Amino acid sequence: MLDKTLPTTDAAVADIHDGASIAVGGFGLVGIPARLIDALREHGATDLTIISNNLGTDGFGLGLLLADKRISKSIGSYLGSNKEYARQYLSGELTVEFTPQGTLAERMRAGGAGIPAFYTTAGVGTQVAEGGLPQRYNEDGTVAVVSKPKETREFNGKLYVLEESIRADYALVHAHKGDRYGNLVFNKTAMNFNPDAAMSGRVTIAQVEHLVDVIDPEEVDLPGIYVDRVVEVGPQETGIENRTVS
Template identity: 55%
Template sequence: MSDTVSGEHPQAQREAAGFAAHNPSKVVADAAAAVADIPAGARVAVGGFGLCGIPSVLIDALLAQGADGLKVVSNNCGVDGTGLGLLLEGGRIDRITASYVGENKEFARQYLSGELTVELTPQGTLAERLRAGGAGVGAFFTPSGVGTPIQHGGLPWRHDADGNVVEESPAKESRVFDGREMVLEEGIVSDFALVRASVVDTRGNCRFHAAARNFNPEAAMSGRITIVEAEKVVEAGEIAPDDIHLPGIFVDRVVALTPEQAADKNIEKRTTRPEEA
């Protein structure tokens, strides 16, 4: 089975709880308080692409909190020594649904040595699975992956210590729409979502900056409880309606970063040209 949670979708749960009618400040004391109730084995969606737009402060707080056996959904798993790479190195992640292994050598090592279950998913499909889960869409058809192991199954999800495949992806249902074959992909609902935004108001409305938006809105939508670390927090109403990229209905907790935390942004790979004389 894929890494999918059934049940009522996050937005409906929040509306049923009365958030739409009564929505006080969602700002919490700090990152440690925000992640304190994430339990062992929780499914956690994490925004970011590489090191761009990652919720690094919340990840550090989750590492210090100690929850293990986590089932992470993210585009990738950070890099060695940074971001989700820290949770990997600490042995806190049991399963990850991601688009690629990327530059993380520890990610590849754990996958090949049987320490980690990895469900590789096409990047656009992963984004839509997160968005669909948050919107209450149980599944959707897409042409991505038709004719490959994505459709027919057999992708290695987990190995044993000797490198033998002990869990693999199942075959997926397919149908033809307007003469084009498509495969069925399930929406993803996560227990918690960790994201980062540029400007957030006290009601949780978010604005992202440029490419740092990436997977953050979709990850936020998928979470039953969504936690946002904000580079800047403003009062409700200070973000113009047309500038809101993620409505506060999808956000449960806001962590205000210090100026130092907001400015701490790593570069995954730096390429420069020789300085001219």
């Protein structure tokens, strides 16, 4: 289908089902597909596995789905300042698979590129490779599930750990500009995880601030072959994650 545009965010997420895995772009508050997340919240899908650097902040972005108990598993890099994320993880309500930030980005990118796994030095000599990281707690605070050891291999005298790629059922991303063919342009640091998340999704949905008929190929940051649906949402304010001055 050449024209990938949809009229509303509700229509864009309408087929996301309970138990789906979803790769979500953004870092901190930059490049968050907030309007798609709001629509997903209204849609009602639950028991979701979210692949994202973090789970937003309290009261914004993925933090809203977390507060509604709609996320059962998180694959990400850190808790950030989201108190509810930490509470659910430590109280045994949420399974958390921690992965180094660069490894997470490459796991998503590799999934979209058809690469099943890759070797990296990140995590060698730690519990990332050796196993034993708590992934889920019991209500009494004891550890219920830990990460398993990963395969390691030596190349040219250096040890590497094998990491499996991620292919998500869906991906939600935010772009500054998109065209009806799904080509996307990201604004500055909103490049963060958005291109990798988009590649990871079997069905990728992009909210764009500006929808145009055609984007000059020289401007394209992510080609439309990775994008299945585009919906225009207008300008989106980033906000401030941690205010340090009054």
